[in-house]
Amino acid sequence: MDLRSSDPLVVAGPRSEDALPETAAAAVKIVIVGGFGVGKTTLVRSVSEIRPLTTEETMTQAGVGVDDTAGVERKTATTVAMDFGRISINRELVLYLFGTPGQQRFWFLWNGLFEGALGAVVLVDTRRLEVSFDVIGRLEERGVPFVVAINTFPEAPPHPVEELRAALDLPEHVPIVHCDARKRDSSRDVLLTLMRYLHSLALSTEAS
Amino acid sequence: MSESGQGWEEGSPERLYVITGGRSGGSETSTLDLVTLVRARTGPPPGMPPEQAAIVRLCSSPLSVAEISAYLNLPVSVVTVLLTDLLAEKRVEARSPIPPANLPDVALIEAVMHGLEKL
Numbered sequence: 001m002d003l004r005s006s007d008p009l010v011v012a013g014p015r016s017e018d019a020l021p022e023t024a025a026a027a028v029k030i031v032i033v034g035g036f037g038v039g040k041t042t043l044v045r046s047v048s049e050i051r052p053l054t055t056e057e058t059m060t061q062a063g064v065g066v067d068d069t070a071g072v073e074r075k076t077a078t079t080v081a082m083d084f085g086r087i088s089i090n091r092e093l094v095l096y097l098f099g100t101p102g103q104q105r106f107w108f109l110w111n112g113l114f115e116g117a118l119g120a121v122v123l124v125d126t127r128r129l130e131v132s133f134d135v136i137g138r139l140e141e142r143g144v145p146f147v148v149a150i151n152t153f154p155e156a157p158p159h160p161v162e163e164l165r166a167a168l169d170l171p172e173h174v175p176i177v178h179c180d181a182r183k184r185d186s187s188r189d190v191l192l193t194l195m196r197y198l199h200s201l202a203l204s205t206e207a208s
Numbered sequence: 209m210s211e212s213g214q215g216w217e218e219g220s221p222e223r224l225y226v227i228t229g230g231r232s233g234g235s236e237t238s239t240l241d242l243v244t245l246v247r248a249r250t251g252p253p254p255g256m257p258p259e260q261a262a263i264v265r266l267c268s269s270p271l272s273v274a275e276i277s278a279y280l281n282l283p284v285s286v287v288t289v290l291l292t293d294l295l296a297e298k299r300v301e302a303r304s305p306i307p308p309a310n311l312p313d314v315a316l317i318e319a320v321m322h323g324l325e326k327l
Binding site for chain 2: 008009011012013014019020021022024025026027028029047053054055056057084086087088089090093094095096098112113115116118184188191192195196198199202203206
């Protein structure tokens with residue numbers, strides 16, 4: 001990835017087929033949030049029109065608390081990476097998808113991320129529900145509309161949706177869907193579930 | 209990876225401090241979002257600092273702040289500071305994201321839905 005030389009700065013930009021058209025005038029974003037290894041980047045990759053890119057941000061506070069990333073990922077303590085992808089909705093409008101870790105010590109990333117976001121997808125691995133509790137609570141606190149997508153891992157025990165709703169203490173109106181983040185159609189359907197949910201929320205707000 | 213031959217590490221605080229002239233991105237930069245689309249108005253003039261010149265070249269077609277950060281391998285906070293200068297100097301223009309609201313409007317949501325249905 002590192003293609004820098006000293007002067008001038010040589011930067012590998014987007015491939016010409018990845019360049020946005022001149023007509024691209026506005027962009028919106030959806031945030032995919034979940035624990036390490038749950039499949040955020042996989043989901044982004046399956047629907048993105050570009051190879052997922054990574055942006056890094058420096059932590060402003062030391063990570064404290066129990067480190068549950070052991071064996072999953074080893075990063076320097078000061079930098080957090082966010083993977084993201086892009087979908088051109090039409091000639092003018094571009095949708096960006098950002099994957100962000102759900103653990104509490106990464107919430108400092110959320111400020112710029114959720115501001116102006118359409119909504120969020122909470123990607124859940126049924127083998128590690130505990131990360132999702134905190135995330136869902138935090139999204140509710142911030143007033144970010146979200147749907148829950150259960151990424152289906154072959155080795156994970158099957159859970160009926162209503163059992164998971166109870167386990168996650170989710171209100172009746174919040175959609176829960178199963179998905180296979182490796183599949184483009186399935187990942188797209190997760191995004192559509194979120195958009196249809198936002199649509200119903202917007203219509204009910206307009207009506208009131 | 210080409211750490212060798214460089215006087216400092218790519219992401220070291222010292223390097224980032226020098227690039228931004230010691231600024232960290234305060235309130236004046238708040239109009240730039242991760243998905244603000246940036247487009248160059250002109251090519252980079254001679255003598256422009258390398259990071260700024262790289263941004264101007266990258267933005268020969270519209271590019272989001274997040275993408276600029278990814279391609280430059282610089283934190284968003286640093287890119288934001290650089291972009292604020294480039295905006296002030298009218299080297300680039302920013303196409304603002306949809307104004308944040310509690311809930312986005314129905315037409316926008318429908319546009320995104322239709323776009324996704326066509327995937």
